[in-house]
């Protein structure tokens with residue numbers, strides 16, 4: 431099986447907040463930076479985009495610092511968003527899902543539990559949940575319902591040889607991580623199952639918890655799958671843009 435390379439594309443940031451955002455209920459007095467990313471998994475035969483960043487419209491509405499459109503970011507590694515055939519959405523928070531409409535030809539892979547919660551459960555309209563999402567993400571994803579562009583997964587599923595979606599709830603109802611066959615073994619794109627590497631290292635969640643017990647079980651599951659602890663990647667760590675080989679402006683190769 432052909433190994434994949436994994437690229438982190440930083441589409442916005444840095445943003446600063448109390449450290450308690452990144453390490454739940456700790457580090458209140460510290461100020462920490464985070465970036466916003468999406469990822470591209472590439473081999474000679476396939477390309478999968480994991481999460482989508484956000485549209486220029488939402489970026490300007492939210493005044494996102496350092497924003498570059500996901501289409502332009504992908505262009506920097508010679509990927510045309512119009513041609514991308516596979517997009518995995520890890521979860522339906524605005525910073526991960528809003529850009530789905532930028533991929534008009536792609537199949538969108540989501541966990542069914544995540545989709546049903548956001549699109550169909552009235553609880554998702556309550557203020558603490560509304561805070562995480564945006565109308566455009568929800569209406570676009572709802573419009574794909576009952577089309578062959580939306581693929582709802584019921585738990586773990588290999589979507590292409592060497593790329594497996596893994597249900598890893600806790601941060602959201604049906605967050606999924608992605609296990610990727612690389613030259614160094616199985617790497618895990620954990621998305622917001624951890625905001626930063628320290629979450630995995632210190633066995634401590636980050637912010638926005640819907641189910642703490644599930645979150646801790648998700649850590650065990652992802653650790654069990656990764657070929658080594660260094661191959662567990664978080665959702666927002668600034669180190670992903672700093673400590674890995676840069677292949678283009680704002681793009682690093684993680685593996």
Ligand SMILES: [Zn+2]
Pocket residue numbers: 523525526622665666
């Ligand atoms: Zn996020």
